Amino acid sequence: MAGALSHIRVLDLSRILAGPWAGQLLADLGADVIKVERPGAGDDTRHWGPPWLKDAAGETTAIAAYYLCANRNKRSITIDITRPEGQALVKQLAAESDVVLENFKVGGLKQYGLDYTALRAVNPRLIYCAITGFGQDGPYAPRAGYDFLIQGLGGLMSVTGRPDAAEGGGPMKVGVALTDILTGLYAANAVLAALAWREKSGAGQFIDLALLDVQIACLANQAMNYLATGQSPQRLGNAHPNIVPYQDFPTADGYMILAIGNDGQFARFCAAAGAPELAADPRYATNQARVENRDVLIPLLKKLTIERRTADWISTLEAKAVPCGPINTLADVFTDPQVQSRGLKITMPHPLTGSIPQVANPMRLSATPVDYRLPPPMLGEHTEEVLTTTLGLDAATIENLRAEGVI
Numbered sequence: 001m002a003g004a005l006s007h008i009r010v011l012d013l014s015r016i017l018a019g020p021w022a023g024q025l026l027a028d029l030g031a032d033v034i035k036v037e038r039p040g041a042g043d044d045t046r047h048w049g050p051p052w053l054k055d056a057a058g059e060t061t062a063i064a065a066y067y068l069c070a071n072r073n074k075r076s077i078t079i080d081i082t083r084p085e086g087q088a089l090v091k092q093l094a095a096e097s098d099v100v101l102e103n104f105k106v107g108g109l110k111q112y113g114l115d116y117t118a119l120r121a122v123n124p125r126l127i128y129c130a131i132t133g134f135g136q137d138g139p140y141a142p143r144a145g146y147d148f149l150i151q152g153l154g155g156l157m158s159v160t161g162r163p164d165a166a167e168g169g170g171p172m173k174v175g176v177a178l179t180d181i182l183t184g185l186y187a188a189n190a191v192l193a194a195l196a197w198r199e200k201s202g203a204g205q206f207i208d209l210a211l212l213d214v215q216i217a218c219l220a221n222q223a224m225n226y227l228a229t230g231q232s233p234q235r236l237g238n239a240h241p242n243i244v245p246y247q248d249f250p251t252a253d254g255y256m257i258l259a260i261g262n263d264g265q266f267a268r269f270c271a272a273a274g275a276p277e278l279a280a281d282p283r284y285a286t287n288q289a290r291v292e293n294r295d296v297l298i299p300l301l302k303k304l305t306i307e308r309r310t311a312d313w314i315s316t317l318e319a320k321a322v323p324c325g326p327i328n329t330l331a332d333v334f335t336d337p338q339v340q341s342r343g344l345k346i347t348m349p350h351p352l353t354g355s356i357p358q359v360a361n362p363m364r365l366s367a368t369p370v371d372y373r374l375p376p377p378m379l380g381e382h383t384e385e386v387l388t389t390t391l392g393l394d395a396a397t398i399e400n401l402r403a404e405g406v407i
Contacts, residue, residue, distance in 0.1 A: 003030015004368035008036065008195065009095050009390075012036065012074065013102040013109070015043040017147070017177055018131050019210065020070040021184025023101055025229040027073035028361045028370045029048075034093065035071065035377065039407060043067060056354040063352065068376045070184075071349065072358060075374065075382035077180055078407055081112050085406040092391050094119040094126060099191055103131040106188070107139045116206045118371040125196040126204040127175045129187050134208035135139050145211045147177040154179070154215030159222050162237040183214045211361035244300065245269075248327065249305040257322040258301075263287060268320045273304045348375040 008031040012023040020035075020043070027033040037043055049064035077317065080086040091114070094100060100119060102109060109115045116128040130136065133145010151157050151173045161172030180358045190207045191313075196203060216223065222233050225241060233241050240246035245266070260266050263286055267279040278284050278300065282292045290297055305313065310326055317324040334345050343360055350356045361370040387393045387407070401407045 002368070003371050004027075004105065004365065006030035006032075008032070008099065009094070009097045010034065010099040010101060010191075011097040013088070013090075013104070013114070013130065015030055015103065016045060017070055017180040018183040019101045019103040019186065020045075021181055022131075022187035022191070023074060024070050024072060025188040025361070026099070028363075028372075030368065030371060031099075033074040034097070034382075034390075035074040035076045036081070036090065036093075037076055037078050039080050039380070039405065042078070043071070045070070046379065053353055053356060055352065058195055061167035061352060067357070068356060071376035072372065073374050074377055075386055077383040077386045078380035079383075080115060080406050081109075081338070083404075083406050085404065087112050087114060089387070089391070089401075089406070090114055091119065091122050092357065093386075095122045096390055097123070097126065097129045098195070099129065099193075101129050101131070101187065103228070105144055106132055106154055120204065123197060124166060124204060125202065126375070127191055127198065127207065128204070129191055129194075129207040129209060131183060131187055131209045133211050135213060136208045147172055147180045147293050150179045150211045150215050154212050155219055155222075156215060158233045158301065159219075159233050159235055159241075161223065163233045163235050166237065169235070179211050179215045179218075182218050183209060183211050186214050186217075205397070239294070239298075239373075243287060244294045245301055247298075249302055251305055251308060251310040253309045253315060255327050256305065256313050257327060258305075258317075259325065265322050266290070269317065269322045272316050272320050272322065275300075297376075346372060348372055351378065351381075380407070 008026070008098075010023060010026050010031050010033040012019065012033050014020055014023065014033045015037070023033045025037065029331055031153075033045070043070060043155075046064055048066040051065045052060045053063040053065060053068065055061055066083050079089050080187070080189060081090055086296040094114075110118075116130070119126055119128060132141070133150065134140035134143055151160075152171070156179070157171040157173055160174060162169040164170060187207070187209050192210060194205050194207060220243060225233050238247040245258050245260050256267065260269060263279075266284070266287075267276075270276050270279040278297075282289065284290050284297050308316075314324055314326065326332070333339055337344070346358050346360045347355050348358055356375055358372070384398055387398050387401075388395075398407070
């Protein structure tokens, strides 16, 4: 069954994470994504190890696990875009494509004649998505953007981590490159919107997407808390600024999470914990009161939760429809029965190792399901195939380009 985007070709000039994440999402939905890489080097993340993938014999390969997370269902070709011959190849590919993804610094591709203006001239229907750290304009536009820097500059680290006065207090980044991931998701959404508009108008367009813009947009309720009050939210560790109790709590053998979202759930928790009087106390009866009195309430709840094991709490509270759960390691995650039932770990064939593990795409489409067609490609694995089938180059021409170091 053809994917929803099986009629779309994407020319992916991006590397690292934000752009490749968008490209992988479009590829999972069926698009033909051609990943253009530097000859001999490729995407930087190919070298971001350890850890490295192991082959069937258990021997370490030169394939970085990082690279494998964002590049499946793509075809890799190597082109030296600093060479006029390489630039000509990219222009020819752009003429045969629907979408271009790139995450060079502002103006980075203009010097090679591969910017939006140049490629639009050969393909007016082209959708060109440029991902940068700070956008195409503004005083920071020339700067390079990195996820960690943006998490700090964009405010995420100001609300992530324990309070300054607490043990281990201070700003903390999120444990994955979340800004890059979110930017990739926004990029894919923007591309889909542009494709929908092209169906009506026949015209392509330019998409200007900045990591900083995405980071600030995704501050969500925390941004609105500031805009509504003029006061910057403070770090609360695992606590929630607007809901109490909504955080981690100690148990007899570890920790658990309570995610109580309304007063009824709080009353049921108190009854299950043997302290119904807390729910009746006007200081804690409503969420507003609990937020105002969190400094008194939370220590009282911790004295209750530490008396039972995590598993005991979860079985008790789930039976009472009180949201709760464990804090899993990744080993716990991938052995969890729900995760296994949903098939979130998959295996794909690989030419070097026999097979590789992958995390499944979470989108479940009934008519056009995600299709895992190709493993993350080896560097330049599809160069000859793409140049032959897409551009119609003959073997002699391809061999000459290879000999000259263009591909």
